[in-house]
Amino acid sequence: MIGIIDYGLGNISAFANIFKQLNIPFKQVKNINDFESVTKLILPGVGAFDYAMQLLNDSGMREKLDHLILSEKVPVLGVCVGMQIMANSSEEGSVPGLGWIGGKVKKIDASKLNHKPTIPHMGWNQVRAKKDVDIFSGIDYEQGFYFLHSYYFDADNPQDVLAVSEYAGEFVCAVHKENIYGFQFHPEKSLLNGVLLLKNFANL
Numbered sequence: 001m002i003g004i005i006d007y008g009l010g011n012i013s014a015f016a017n018i019f020k021q022l023n024i025p026f027k028q029v030k031n032i033n034d035f036e037s038v039t040k041l042i043l044p045g046v047g048a049f050d051y052a053m054q055l056l057n058d059s060g061m062r063e064k065l066d067h068l069i070l071s072e073k074v075p076v077l078g079v080c081v082g083m084q085i086m087a088n089s090s091e092e093g094s095v096p097g098l099g100w101i102g103g104k105v106k107k108i109d110a111s112k113l114n115h116k117p118t119i120p121h122m123g124w125n126q127v128r129a130k131k132d133v134d135i136f137s138g139i140d141y142e143q144g145f146y147f148l149h150s151y152y153f154d155a156d157n158p159q160d161v162l163a164v165s166e167y168a169g170e171f172v173c174a175v176h177k178e179n180i181y182g183f184q185f186h187p188e189k190s191l192l193n194g195v196l197l198l199k200n201f202a203n204l
């Protein structure tokens with residue numbers, strides 16, 4: 001069963017509606033007692049890095065999540081700031097991240113853009129896969145996904161880069177390490193491509 005981590009941030013209902021539409025069993029996980037029968041996790045997020053980390057730490061689920069993901073290798077899919085907090089730190093804040101994938105979240109260099117407003121990077125953009133992975137099977141890369149962010153995940157290890165996109169130069173828009181997936185874009189707001197990506201994740 002898919003567990004959507006509900007720590008007070010993110011488009012929970014958008015994920016729930018997609019899994020309902022796909023007839024994929026899911027539940028909202030609000031505390032450590034809700035993990036029963038969960039076999040995969042979604043870590044959603046919309047907002048600032050430090051606030052996301054504060055909410056997750058205050059939720060009391062941090063230790064359980066670290067164990068499930070790092071020791072039991074439960075597959076997890078992070079979205080936007082839910083992906084960014086998988087890093088070690090962010091230029092957006094000062095609180096340490098989860099450190100599940102080595103890297104630092106950096107601000108998009110707006111000086112490389114000649115249109116206004118320069119950031120946030122908002123709207124649909126294409127993605128280029130750097131690895132051949134099942135989670136991307138059937139994806140229309142030209143169509144791409146919906147983005148809304150001002151920071152990106154600068155992965156330490158190139159092996160952990162799953163996909164890139166172009167905005168003020170090439171940037172990492174997806175990371176992957178073993179059972180851990182993170183996407184800068186919003187699958188829950190990316191129509192067919194997003195539904196397919198979430199279906200692929202459920203079928204891993």
Ligand SMILES: NC(=O)CC[C@H](N)C(=O)O
Nearest residue numbers: 046047080081149150151
């Ligand atoms: N939509 C979001 O969650 C944005 C994440 C982060 N604050 C950024 O600007 O990149």
